[in-house]
Amino acid sequence: LLVHNRNMKKLLVILIAFVFLFSPLLLSGLNKDEYEYTLTVEHLFTHCLIAYPNIAFAKDNPMRQNYNMDCITKDEFARILNSLYENDYCLVDINDTFENQNGVIVKKAVKVPKGKKALILSFDDVNYDHKKMGLGMVDKIILDENGKFATTTQIQDNEDISYSNEFIPMLENFVEKHPNFSPFNDMGTINITGYDGILGYRTQSKNKVNRQEEIEKVKPIVKKLKQNGWNFASHSYGHYHMNKLTDEQFLEEVNLWKEEVEPLVGKTKVYVYPYGEWQVFDKYGNISNKHQYLLDAGFELFCGVGMRTFYDYLPNKHNKVLFMDRKVVDGNTLRKKDACLYPFFDPEFVYDYKSRPSV
Secondary structure (H helix, E strand, C coil): CHHHHHHHHHHHHHHHHHHHHHHHHHHHHHHHCCEEEECCEEEEEEECCECCHHHHCCCCCCCHHHHHHHCCEHHHHHHHHHHHHHCCEEECCHHHHEEEECCEEEECCEEEECCCEEEEEEEECCCCCHHHCCCCCCCEEEECCCCCEEEEEEECCEEEEECCCCHHHHHHHHHHHCHHHCCCCCCCEEEECCECEECCECCCCCCCCCHHHHHHHHHHHHHHHHHCCCEEEECCCCCCCHHHCCHHHHHHHHHHHHHHHHHHHCCCCEEECHHHCCCCECCCCCECHHHHHHHHCCCCEEECCCCCCCEEEECCCCCCEEEECCEECCHHHHHCCCHHHCCCCCHHHHCCCCCCCCC
């Protein structure tokens, strides 16, 4: 009986050791069949959508040519989403692609379902400038009585509420139908300025009429967006040409973002350069004053514009700045059938020949 008990103890010890040593491998074997990690992340961006092409492309519209070159229509966006899905892309959060390791910003592999390709979608200038109201875009983002995102637009004497003419409700509805397009509940990155408020609400300090009321109205919109997987990036405060500002003017811009926009959307570590114009180093190869202001404000990842995939470090003698280019999807790149877009979708198929004017 004593020998038998000793043998049993030995067997038990061996069994425990086997489970301890090999169960992680067994579990990882199961996981690796379902997920993988990748450092390859694509980034596409566009602007707010042309919601009403008949208005946007009317011959008497002063924004007609700008819209035709710089924006895409709601129908084009719908076709793009379908093509991205069919080509096995899935959405990831830009904030999951990097991390701060003891003050050094490093790239981080992101988790995707096996066979899927990581994609960031971002959207510029989401303030719905009041000067453009009535010219073909929506007026603002709203929540309906059921907590779903929609848009509202005043067209002559009528208010048009829609769920299918701007990227926020359209992407939400698409993911609802195709949840594996967003396997980890990640949506898009909203790149906003502050000079004319955010999301169609006049939250800027220059609004002396009903600013506080507008601030209270936009708060539940921002909260719901974050709950649903959207994130925010700074696209500056005033959408300036960076090289035309003095260091002092630039610092004022950064402070205005911190004072007026950050309290509404929260801190963000992502800075998206207006016009893709960046000024990271001075003529001596050192970090420029302007870039240092951005670092001091808490920004860690910096995004430009480029049609080639670039997510890497801008080299310097002693510093490395993590930089991500974004491929632009607009009327111009669609019309030119830019070769860099074909892995994502066919520009010929996407292009809205029915709505767009000839150039």
